[in-house]
Amino acid sequence: MISPVFLSLKLALVTSALLFVLGMPLAWWLASTRFRFRFLVEAVVALPIVLPPTVLGFYLLLVLGSRGALGAMWQRFTGHTFAFSFEGLVLGSVIYSLPFAVQPFTSALASVDRRLLAASASLGAAPWRTFWRITFPLALPGIVTGIALSFAHTLGEFGVVLMLGGNIPGRTQTASIAIYDNVQMLEYTAAAHQSLVLLGISLALLIGIHALNRKRNWRMQ
Amino acid sequence: MSGDLRVEIETALAHFCLKCHFDARPEVVVLFGASGAGKSSVLECIAGFRTPERGEIALGERILFSSAQGVDIPAHRRRVGYLSQQSALFPHLSVRENVEYGLLDQPRAERELRVEAILERFKIASLARRRPAAISGGEQQRVALARTLVCESEVLLLDEPLSALDEALKSLLLETIFDWQRERAVPMLYVTHEQSEAYLLSRRVLVLEAGKVIADGAPREVFNTPVRREQASLAGYENIFDAVLEALHPEMGTMTCRLGGSGLLMEAPVANRLAGEAVCLAMRAGDILVATERPSGISARNIVPGRVEVIEDRAGMVELRVLCGAGAATAFVVHITRGAREALDLHHGKSVWLIIKTHSIQFLRG
Numbered sequence: 001m002i003s004p005v006f007l008s009l010k011l012a013l014v015t016s017a018l019l020f021v022l023g024m025p026l027a028w029w030l031a032s033t034r035f036r037f038r039f040l041v042e043a044v045v046a047l048p049i050v051l052p053p054t055v056l057g058f059y060l061l062l063v064l065g066s067r068g069a070l071g072a073m074w075q076r077f078t079g080h081t082f083a084f085s086f087e088g089l090v091l092g093s094v095i096y097s098l099p100f101a102v103q104p105f106t107s108a109l110a111s112v113d114r115r116l117l118a119a120s121a122s123l124g125a126a127p128w129r130t131f132w133r134i135t136f137p138l139a140l141p142g143i144v145t146g147i148a149l150s151f152a153h154t155l156g157e158f159g160v161v162l163m164l165g166g167n168i169p170g171r172t173q174t175a176s177i178a179i180y181d182n183v184q185m186l187e188y189t190a191a192a193h194q195s196l197v198l199l200g201i202s203l204a205l206l207i208g209i210h211a212l213n214r215k216r217n218w219r220m221q
Numbered sequence: 222m223s224g225d226l227r228v229e230i231e232t233a234l235a236h237f238c239l240k241c242h243f244d245a246r247p248e249v250v251v252l253f254g255a256s257g258a259g260k261s262s263v264l265e266c267i268a269g270f271r272t273p274e275r276g277e278i279a280l281g282e283r284i285l286f287s288s289a290q291g292v293d294i295p296a297h298r299r300r301v302g303y304l305s306q307q308s309a310l311f312p313h314l315s316v317r318e319n320v321e322y323g324l325l326d327q328p329r330a331e332r333e334l335r336v337e338a339i340l341e342r343f344k345i346a347s348l349a350r351r352r353p354a355a356i357s358g359g360e361q362q363r364v365a366l367a368r369t370l371v372c373e374s375e376v377l378l379l380d381e382p383l384s385a386l387d388e389a390l391k392s393l394l395l396e397t398i399f400d401w402q403r404e405r406a407v408p409m410l411y412v413t414h415e416q417s418e419a420y421l422l423s424r425r426v427l428v429l430e431a432g433k434v435i436a437d438g439a440p441r442e443v444f445n446t447p448v449r450r451e452q453a454s455l456a457g458y459e460n461i462f463d464a465v466l467e468a469l470h471p472e473m474g475t476m477t478c479r480l481g482g483s484g485l486l487m488e489a490p491v492a493n494r495l496a497g498e499a500v501c502l503a504m505r506a507g508d509i510l511v512a513t514e515r516p517s518g519i520s521a522r523n524i525v526p527g528r529v530e531v532i533e534d535r536a537g538m539v540e541l542r543v544l545c546g547a548g549a550a551t552a553f554v555v556h557i558t559r560g561a562r563e564a565l566d567l568h569h570g571k572s573v574w575l576i577i578k579t580h581s582i583q584f585l586r587g
Contacts, residue, residue, distance in 0.1 A: 115309040118270050121296035122303040123323035123372060130297075133322075137313050 002170050004178035005197050011086070011174060012154040015093040019101035019150045022094070024143075027105030046099045053096065057163025060092050064164065084166040089174075092160045101150040108142020109135060141213045148209050152202050224281015226376050226408040230266050232273040234259060239266075239273075239432035245376075245408040249399070251419040251440070252412045254429035260412040261305075263429070264378040267410070268303040269296030280375055280408075302374030306381045308365035310353035316340075316364050317349040323372035335371055343367045343397065359390050366394065370401055377402065377409040383418070395421050416444055416457055458503035458583065459554040466498045475522065475579055478502060483546025488522035489582040501585035506540065506556040510576035513565050523577040527553065529567055534559075541567065543575055 002010075026045070030038060048056060064071040064082040074082040082088045112135050120130040136143075158176045165172030167181070175194050182191035226245040231238065239259045243250075252260045265271040267278055269285070272293060278286040285294045285301075310319050317336060324332045340346040343363045348356050353364070366382060379398070383391045399422060402409045411422055419426050419440045426443045428436040436443045444457070464478040467486065475488045478500060489502055516524060527545035530552065534540075539562045541555040553575055557567075567573070 113309070115305070115307055116311060118268075118296070118303075119309040119311075120322070121270075122268055122299075122301065123368065124297050124300070124326070125322070126297050129325070134311060 004169075004173050004175045005194060007086075007170075007173065008155050008175040008198075009201075011089055011093060012151045014090050015097060015154040016101070016147050016151040018090065018094050019097060020143075020147055023098065023101040023105050023146065023150075027102050027109055030102070030106045031109040045102050048096050049099050053157065053159025054163055056096060057092065057160040060088075060095070060160070060164050064088055064091070083164055084168060084172060086171060089161055089165050089172055092164045093154045093157060096157060096160045097150040097153045100153045101146040104142045104146035104149065105139075108139035108146070111142070112138045141216055144212060145209055148205050152205050155198060155201065224283070224375075226267070226410075227277070227279045228263070228267060230263070230273040230276035230278065230286075232262075232266065232271070232275070234262055234432060237431045239263065241429070241432065241434060243427055243434055243437065245410065247406040247408050248425060249402055249409045249411060249423040251423040251426045252410055252429055253414065253416075253419055253426050253443075255414060258429045259432040260429050261380050262432075264303065264380050264410060264412060267376070268301050268378055269294065269299050270303075283375075300372075300375045302369045302372055302377045304365055304369045304377075304379050304382045306384055308353070308358075308361040310361055310365055310368070312353050315350050315352055316345060316356070319353070319364055320368045320371055322368065339367045339371045359386050362386060363394065366398070370398075373405065374407065376407055378412075379409065380412045381414070384413070384415075391418075392421070398422070416440070419444075457505060459506035459556075460502075460504040460509075461585070462502050462551065464500050464502050466494055466496050466500050468496055469494070480546065480551050483548060483550035485525060485546035485551055487525075487577070487582060488579050489584055490580055492584045503583040503585050504553075504577060504581055506554045508577070508581040509553060509555045511541070511543075511555060511557055511561070511565065511567070512574045512576060513567075513571070515574050516576060519576065520578075521576045522579045523575075523582075525553075525575045525577070527573055527575055529569060529571045529573055532562070532567060532569065539567075543573060545575065 030042065030045075035041075061083055062068055064074070066072060066075055066081045066083070068082075071082045074087075082091070116134055116138070117130055120134050121127075125133065156176060157174070158180070161172065161174050162177055165174070165177075167173050167177050173181075175198055179191045179194045179198075182188070182194070225247070228244070229242045231240045233239075236257070237259070239262055241259070241263055252263065254260050262271060266273045267285070273286065273288070275288045276286070277284065277289065280299075280301075284290065284292050285299050286292060311322065314322070317340070320339060321332055321336045324335060327335070337346070340349055343366065345360060345363050345367060348360060348364070353361055356364070362382065362385065369377070369379075382398075383394055386394070395418065398409075398411075411418075413419060424439055426436070426438065426440045427434050428443055463481040464487070465481070467477040467479050469476045469491060471491050474491050476491045476494070478487050478489055479485070480487060480502075487502065492500075494500060510521070515526070525545045527543040528549065529541055530544050530549075531542040532539060535556075538556050539559055541553075541557065543553045543555055545551045545553060555575065565573075
């Protein structure tokens with residue numbers, strides 16, 4: 001049986017990795033497009049920031065449950081429901097943490113000086129090389145921030161997980177829910193241990209990001 | 222070795238339509254004009270950063286852009302070297318990494334050889350491991366120049382690359398650029414709005430105004446015989462006056478002109494005109510001498526009394542406005558050195574004589 005803290009870490013890791021893979025192309029598009037209705041896409045991406053997690057969780061439950069279109073299809077292929085599974089938690093977390101990854105990615109990519117990109121092209125670098133050698137390294141602090149924020153945000157998520165995961169110990173009971181359960185059952189010692197672990201991880205992450213950015217700024221000056 | 226550069230482009234800019242047509246052999250061509258004349262836009266079109274609406278850009282046999290044929294080679298495949306006023310060095314790479322950026326496809330041994338050579342040539346080898354932020358602005362521009370030149374492009378586009386540098390460094394770098402172009406024999410377009418650079422660099426100047434080439438020739442021709450007023454003011458003729466041709470003296474090689482307003486009479490070199498015709502005269506502020514007493518025994522034909530109205534300190538010199546003629550209606554702009562101002566004890570209201578050689582007066586077509 002997996003401990004709730006370990007499950008939370010695993011969920012956060014998978015979610016932030018997926019957000020990097022999916023969020024970068026989306027951020028790249030947002031940073032470079034001249035599409036008129038870009039603001040609509042940005043609004044949809046930002047929605048999870050203002051939406052109560054329970055609302056998001058509720059809608060996901062409708063879609064992913066065994067009566068939902070997606071949930072039914074998933075069940076036919078895999079034999080188990082999408083809701084109340086680790087995969088369901090991952091999907092919910094990806095949507096819930098999307099703005100925390102995509103917004104830092106987008107502003108980091110957009111802040112790279114266009115003149116550097118023009119210089120790179122005039123030195124014969126194809127767009128792919130320009131991206132990996134110039135854009136990506138210069139945007140890296142923002143990208144790392146986005147990954148870390150989505151990791152930390154997933155780690156602390158409660159509402160979506162509760163709605164969608166159903167608090168099944170060992171499968172969908174994450175640390176934040178376990179803490180809530182422990183408090184309900186007056187198991188303060190266990191709650192304190194788990195809280196301390198989450199606090200430590202979150203703090204270490206944020207300190208890490210700030211130290212990294214500081215070191216980088218110092219090197220570029 | 223590369224071919225001639227052919228440019229024939231048409232595109233709408235913010236305030237006018239860029240409509241530009243010229244050829245450049247493997248030579249240095251200076252694109253000269255006021256800021257906003259469209260010089261940089263021409264370079265951006267050639268480099269591939271801006272797509273013209275119509276026209277064709279070709280380098281020898283290679284077509285870089287053609288609206289008729291639907292060709293638009295992307296910037297990174299044009300083999301066009303481009304450098305602007307901002308050095309645009311990659312801030313996360315060292316000086317060496319910046320310089321070798323354009324050579325990443327070359328075998329390592331050759332790449333290192335070429336990078337070493339150019340670092341030596343631009344005297345930046347000692348900076349190789351530093352990052353751009355850790356070196357001075359002049360050094361940054363040298364690195365940027367080295368980074369562009371090391372690629373051995375087939376054409377070089379330099380957009381006021383030295384405008385932020387001090388004079389000493391500027392002339393040193395101009396020489397390096399000039400030598401480089403001679404060795405490689407590639408066409409080079411050099412944008413500037415400074416005449417001194419044009420004289421130093423090139424035997425050919427294209428004057429651009431509101432997106433059109435209005436003059437094309439040797440610097441001496443283009444700058445000394447301005448054909449139009451705008452060009453004259455661009456070319457550094459601070460004094461431009463409307464006048465009426467009073468009398469012609471072909472035997473003496475001069476003609477007498479009466480300036481509008483003040484009625485001052487000036488002797489200008491004779492031109493193929495008729496008495497009574499309206500003309501336009503232009504004089505450089507630096508070609509006018511100032512005396513505090515009326516000079517005698519002097520060859521200059523124009524000795525004009527006047528009064529100092531304004532004295533202003535400018536970079537490296539002093540600019541005077543001297544009012545002359547009836548009703549003090551003609552104002553001459555005169556440039557002198559700081560030493561001259563002190564020696565002559567010039568101040569507001571002081572009476573002076575302006576001395577202008579006949580051949581310092583340019584006759585404009587209108």
